[in-house]
Amino acid sequence: MADFRKILVRKRVALVAHDNKKTEMMAWAEQNRAILAQHQLYGTGTTGRMLEEVLDLPVIKLLSGPLGGDQQLGSLIAEGKIDVLIFLWDPMAAQPHDPDVKALLRLCVVWNIPMACNRATADFMLSSPLIHEDYESHQTDYSAYLNRKM
Numbered sequence: 636m637a638d639f640r641k642i643l644v645r646k647r648v649a650l651v652a653h654d655n656k657k658t659e660m661m662a663w664a665e666q667n668r669a670i671l672a673q674h675q676l677y678g679t680g681t682t683g684r685m686l687e688e689v690l691d692l693p694v695i696k697l698l699s700g701p702l703g704g705d706q707q708l709g710s711l712i713a714e715g716k717i718d719v720l721i722f723l724w725d726p727m728a729a730q731p732h733d734p735d736v737k738a739l740l741r742l743c744v745v746w747n748i749p750m751a752c753n754r755a756t757a758d759f760m761l762s763s764p765l766i767h768e769d770y771e772s773h774q775t776d777y778s779a780y781l782n783r784k785m
């Protein structure tokens with residue numbers, strides 16, 4: 636029998652889309668508004684502003700990606716302050732801030748943060764029960780790395 640006493644966890648969900656992917660991101664976000672409304676949303680500058688308009692929900696907006704927004708997000712991830720990243724990055728266009736994009740993707744792997752880079756993965760993520768559960772992804776043990784002998 637389902638346990639209705641289970642507490643729904645409000646996740647910190649970061650949403651980012653490159654320019655050619657913004658239409659897709661807005662359409663996806665609108666479709667998933669009911670679930671997104673249950674979480675705390677973050678976004679890089681332009682993506683965040685557009686999401687606020689489309690969803691009529693509050694979004695914590697960082698700087699625009701090329702101006703440091705990806706790095707701000709990476710910093711929040713390293714500090715354990717983001718639970719999920721949905722990043723529709725553009726595989727067909729070079730970005731002026733490509734090193735920042737790579738750094739953000741890398742930090743998600745370093746800190747075991749669920750990261751969706753296309754709509755299908757984003758759908759799988761939002762439909763997972765884990766989106767509402769206490770899932771400690773930011774628990775990677777780096778003691779061996781930190782204690783290594785130089």
Ligand SMILES: O=C(CO)COP(=O)(O)O
Binds near residue numbers: 653682699736
């Ligand atoms: O460039 C981005 C991510 O790399 C996104 O930035 P904006 O949301 O400001 O367009």
